[in-house]
Amino acid sequence: MKTIEVDEELYQHIAGKTEKIGESASEILRRLLGLTPHRLPQTQIQKGTEATPKVSINQDELCVFDVLNVEELNLQKGVVGRFLFILGALAKVHREKFDCVLDIKGRNRLYFAANEATLLESGSSTNPKQIPDSKYWVITNSNTTKKKSMLTDVAIALGYTPAEVEKIREML
Template identity: 50%
Template sequence: MKTIEIEDDLYHYIATQTRQIGESASDILRRLLLGEQVTSQTSAADVKPETVDVEPVKPAVTLETSNTGTVFDLVSRQDLQAESSVVGRFLYLLSVLARVHKKQFSKVLEIKGRNRLYFATTAEALSEAGSSTNPKQIPNTSFWVITNSNTTRKKMMLTETAVKLGYSENDAERIRDLL
């Protein structure tokens, strides 16, 4: 398998073409470029380039300017499995939610426990609000989250985040179950 680097807008476009959770980038590209008949079990050697009709790719719509996508458009099983810890998966899912709902993501600041903050814009704010919070920055955002809570609490935080961002209870549970 080869690794290629692509720009963010192209990655977002590929991710928005996902038809099912867990579909790999290779499967998506194979489907888009080589047609529906080619599956992930088909190797590159099985495809005869002279018989393939390639449709032009539509220009990418970046998620920063569009709130029409959902987290399910971007979450990849491969990326989740690459995160070896619950904290890594938690941060990854929050990062994807932030990317999809960039303009609304600040609503997470409203999510709090009885005696502690869960989200803040600085690590210091979380540290001051409780002992041993182990704040970590949500990747590619200016938001911080506590990470020393148990998995059940992290799932609750993901569920509340999804609901605040407009997901139905069922979809919020699906997001929670990705953790």
């Protein structure tokens, strides 16, 4: 793993230049410097408990808080927009295991599916929407409490700690 140290001001500047959900520090810097995109390895800014934020190449250490742009989250239209935005960030960070959402269901209802048709067939008024930058779909006609519950279930399935789960929930 390669690590570089950046001061807080530089970290904030780089993070503030994010144009799309989950954009890595490497992608941001390449864009800003006019370099061609490079796919591997993906580098992300990680702001840990240290006084100096670090840039890390270890993809396994990423979590949604490393890529989620709070300013962009706040620009989303309503609860549904924020719900999809958060799910999109989770899907981006956890591409390899995000299919675990397909196991999250209600007592008599599907919440997630690999396609729109499956959710449309699962009940009336599901109002399915595609999770941004993913192949997955989610129902969006549930109330805010149920959406928070769904985010909780997703975060738990992806291995977040109880404190992190609560923080994700409260973003909605």
